[in-house]
Amino acid sequence: MKRGGEVGTGTFPSTFSYNWGDGVVFGNYNDFIAFTATAEVFAPRSGMFEFTIGSDDGMKLSVDDNLILDCQWSGGGSYASKSTQVQLSKGKHQVRLVYYDRTGGAAASFDCDHELLTWTETVQ
Numbered sequence: 001m002k003r004g005g006e007v008g009t010g011t012f013p014s015t016f017s018y019n020w021g022d023g024v025v026f027g028n029y030n031d032f033i034a035f036t037a038t039a040e041v042f043a044p045r046s047g048m049f050e051f052t053i054g055s056d057d058g059m060k061l062s063v064d065d066n067l068i069l070d071c072q073w074s075g076g077g078s079y080a081s082k083s084t085q086v087q088l089s090k091g092k093h094q095v096r097l098v099y100y101d102r103t104g105g106a107a108a109s110f111d112c113d114h115e116l117l118t119w120t121e122t123v124q
């Protein structure tokens with residue numbers, strides 16, 4: 001395996017909770033694997049919105065390039081999760097997850113206020 005090499009791309013559903021255990025995380029890789037996942041969300045109003053991430057080993061969550069959650073990034077270990085609330089203005093926002101697993105079990109989860117993932121219909 002090439003350190004820092006890209007081994008492929010994929011997609012996740014809007015929210016997810018995977019527990020790969022000791023098995024394959026992606027392709028043929030069950031250890032020493034990482035991913036960056038990006039998504040765009042739409043805040044239907046200005047206000048506070050909740051985000052939750054969970055990981056084995058580590059994960060970080062950024063919104064509009066601001067780090068808002070760090071879950072075991074330096075340390076890792078068994079699965080743990082963290083939540084926070086963030087003030088968002090009405091409109092589109094960029095969400096970015098970075099995840100890694102070293103060895104042993106692997107798990108990754110993401111959830112947020114479902115209001116951010118709801119289609120808004122505009123009748124014209």
Ligand SMILES: [Ca+2]
Pocket residue numbers: 056057077101102103104105106
């Ligand atoms: Ca692990």
